Amino acid sequence: MTSTLATKAPKSIPRTIGRIGLGAVLLFAGISHLTVAREEFRAQVPEWLPLDDDFVVLASGAVEIAIGGALVALPKQRVAVGLIAAAFFVAIFPGNISQLVTRTDAFGLNSDTSRAVRLVFQPVLVLWALWSTGAWRAIRESRKR
Template sequence: MILEGAARESRGRRIARGILAVAYSLAGMAHLARPGGFVAITPDWVPTPELVVGLTGVAEIAGAVGLMIAPLRRAAGVGLALYAFCVWPANFHHALNDIPLNGVHFGWWYHGPRLALQPVIIWWALWASGMTDWPFRGRGGRTN
């Protein structure tokens, strides 16, 4: 169910949205300021990785801003969820090929949780933007 108005939102959803917006803003700035590590984990089949990394940084910042603007919120949530889904192959590429970043090899202690949490990040974008109430629908008569 799509929420009809901010009055029906819980404090938790507003906080989750703010945290997600800050996280995506920081990630977007990192993509733009220090693209080397992101380019390094980009799969070989992605054309012009430098350009793609730059565009993903812009997309992350735009999505973060959109989350905070009510008329754009739902579109931003869908966009960020799709973004998180689309960059998942880079996370797999990083993990499966043991690509070092700044000379550091990350083990499965890092890659395992990162890969497993990607669906949570996708859900988070949809829930924080009000695109879904799942799994909280119907609890205590509130949609969340």
């Protein structure tokens, strides 16, 4: 199925710019997880998650670096990487919800309103990953067959 999706993935300059831009955002965020914003990211790990906060931050940072690098460096695998990126954004969404529910301040999000507004952007990231990699269209076209 992946090879079928890869051959059906649309290519365009806006999509390519979007894919590389998303890759750059993920690379920056991932590197920040491991360095300058490590403490901020630890504040966002949900209390109910039965894992060490620092482990979660380091692991998610490594995953973001890997996905970001793949978005930039593996254009022939863009559909598969787009699906992985979208799944990653869905997987970390509970952390954003937890930040709102527990009223945890991090990254300047120090009000319920700012934390709630942030929730709106997670689906945007999912859509960005699916659109910029052509995954959305490739999946639709593969289902028609």
